[in-house]
Amino acid sequence: MIGAPGEVRLGILGNGQLGRMLVQAASRFGVRSVVYSPVPGSPAGRLADVEVVGDYEDPDALDRFAGQVDVVTYEFENVPLASARRCQARVPVHPKPEVLEVAQDRLLEKGRLREAGFPVTPFARVDSAASLEEARAAMGGEVILKTHTAGYDGKGQQRVRADADLNEVWRRHGREVGIVERKMDFDLEVSVVSARGADQAVHAFPLLRNDHAHHILDVTSCPAGVSPKLEARALEVARGVLETLDVVGVLCVEMFALGDEVFINEIAPRPHNSGHLTIDAADHDQFEQQLRSVCGWPLFSPRVRPSAMANLLGDLWEGGPPPFTELLGEDGVHLHLYGKGAARPGRKMGHLTVVGDDGLSCRERVVALRERLRG
16 A cells, blocks of 8 residues: 555646546545646646646656655556656556556557457558558458557547548658558447556446547447446456556546447546546546555445536637536536636537436437537
């Protein structure tokens, strides 16, 4: 155990909304939060006890950060690997940097998981227009070309149609090593948010159903409304990934579901956007689970009430601030704003959660409420 509640100093690499929510969870346990941020006054930094400002590759700032904490975790996975390892030389880091390394590189991630026997989407490494043509021919039909690092929320990826000019596609891609994945004709997208403790115990939230718009998560609902066999399979796969990678902390496994089978799309070694509904619908949320796991405290078997979450993107602010006060009197509705300054199209500014009697009605209601904000 790193320390008891009220005694731990928690270090968070990253300064966005996930870090902000982790700070909020830590404060309930009297845990002192220290956020590492490349800019001052960040969403997480404004709520933390201490905000250490520095470039992610600044050794002095990293040492100053690590010297003020007992354990370090992440709020996003694009922290430079060397920075995480520098912190690890001073204090425990969870999940360990080796997990971060896998999650940062789609080729390494897919290769490691496939070698371990997990179902992944068919993929191939490409380094030229010729290798792209070879991969497309082998997979047949449309494929997705992605950068192998630094991609999220649809960034760094493009659909490649069967009749596309591959020389032009490769030019737009930047002529860098990439990964090609078969475009899956799946039934739906799901995710499992799980935590694994230092004692190797694994506890997962129920399966979550995800709907995307323009490659960005749009709505998540729980329960997922799938067969028991599919849910059991998804939970089994997620547990296996945590154990194979020897994760201590929270890990989200995003999957495509086809019939009663799942195929791993990607993993995230931290709480996930799809798990935000646990803040209002679960007896203990994903951020508390992250805190418990990295501190070595007992984990729990989560219970989640029927609920749905809808992201609030910067597009909602195009005509001025949305009329949020109209929603404050709605029963079962929870508003979360992230304290970000400039609203831009596609930027996650907050989310709405509805808790009710069943996942489908919650999903319909949260979408309708978000549409009211557009008016």
